[in-house]
Amino acid sequence: MKAMCGKSIPSDSCSWRFAKVDLSSIEFNWHYHPEYEICLTLNSGGSKHIGDHVSQYERADLVILGPYLPHSWFCKPTKGNHELTVYVAQIPSQWLNELVQKNPELSILDSFLQRTKRGIEFGRAATLKSINLFKAMCQADPLERYLLLIELLNLMVKDKSAKQLSTSTFDNKTPQNTAIAKLDKVINYIYEHYTEQLTAEKLASLVHMSTNHLHRFFKQRTEYTINQFINQLRIGKACKLLIDSDTQISAISDQCGFNNISNFNRRFRMIKGATPKEYRNMLKAPAII
Structure with missing residues (x-):
């Protein structure tokens, strides 16, 4: 997304x-x-x-x-x-x-x-x-x-x-237009492809930077490393699927771009403090007022 x-x-x-x-x-x-x-x-x-x-x-x-x-x-x-x-x-x-x-x-x-x-x-x-x-x-x-x-x-x-709410912050200072354009280009590409295999080299080539420069540029403006940012998006998508569907957890792992279920469980617990199964079991249907 x-x-x-x-x-x-x-x-x-x-x-x-x-x-x-x-x-x-x-x-x-x-x-x-x-x-x-x-x-x-x-x-x-x-x-x-x-x-x-x-x-x-x-x-x-x-x-x-x-x-x-x-x-x-x-x-x-x-x-x-x-x-x-x-x-x-x-x-x-x-x-x-x-x-x-x-x-x-x-x-x-x-x-x-x-x-x-x-x-x-x-x-x-x-x-x-x-x-x-x-x-x-x-x-x-x-x-x-x-x-x-x-x-x-x-x-x-x-x-x-x-x-x-969020465990990290995003830069709320008005950056220069060129920096905004570069950051938007990288972030938009990540949003469109985060369930696929992404490399820093590919992202750096989009904005004509070296990979080392991109890593520093990205961390400075989002307080995430690129891998942290991608994993947060993948776990966010996984949470949405766990909330809104009965899809098997192994299938959700694949849909969210994780290469194996063990890696998915480990990353999910690291970010959400529970396994995907525990997270799903904690959810209750929302009440409407």
């Missing part, structure tokens, strides 16, 4: 974008963008993929994502054709970062925004309180919506039940 670079358009007369979307399902769409994103998902249950994090979600689910952090949700059509609702706030990173730096009242957000590089999931109480804020945004004028956004950020930064 290729990670698409998303583009966001600010809402009318606003510095940031707000949207409410009603859906029957959520298709897997692995992507990233330069904005911070706050996402509240209601009446839905499925899997969420944030950086190298994969987990089941259910009921109301609230997260914030830092710039350039790859992510996707996946939810099959709900029983009884109940519509699920997604509220999204996409906030330009430069605008929000400057707002925090120029206003001492917002200094509490400084370290919080650094933590969003790995994605943050919020506790039940904060998530339920956020629902009314998002609903109010739907009817608010631009100034009221801005104040509601600040109230939402204040709610999230004070949530002691919040937890970080």
Whole structure:
């Protein structure tokens, strides 16, 4: 699955974008963008993929994502054709970062925004309180919506039940255009071919680098080695297949690009802390509210 670079358009007369979307399902769409994103998902249950994090979600689910952090949700059509609702706030990173730096009242957000590089999931109480804020945004004028956004950020930064998701970070500084293009080219190729046998030599040739240069370039910007990145994607795909299908584990190993079942089990346990069989047995069908 290729990670698409998303583009966001600010809402009318606003510095940031707000949207409410009603859906029957959520298709897997692995992507990233330069904005911070706050996402509240209601009446839905499925899997969420944030950086190298994969987990089941259910009921109301609230997260914030830092710039350039790859992510996707996946939810099959709900029983009884109940519509699920997604509220999204996409906030330009430069605008929000400057707002925090120029206003001492917002200094509490400084370290919080650094933590969003790995994605943050919020506790039940904060998530339920956020629902009314998002609903109010739907009817608010631009100034009221801005104040509601600040109230939402204040709610999230004070949530002691919040937890970080991805075990690693992605570079959320704005790189030079040539570096972005090279990194995107390598990452997009990996996303399209990660279930195949990949070599550093092949990836380096795509961007006219030596293999040693590519290894340093890639690690500096993603905090992964190339092999770690590929294995995280393969395990992420394996988690999705374990969650959403009854496919035999040996077949999942093959589909995800592992050369043997022992290597698959070892890598899976290293990343997820359980064997594929143990992971599948821990999963329960999501409840819909």
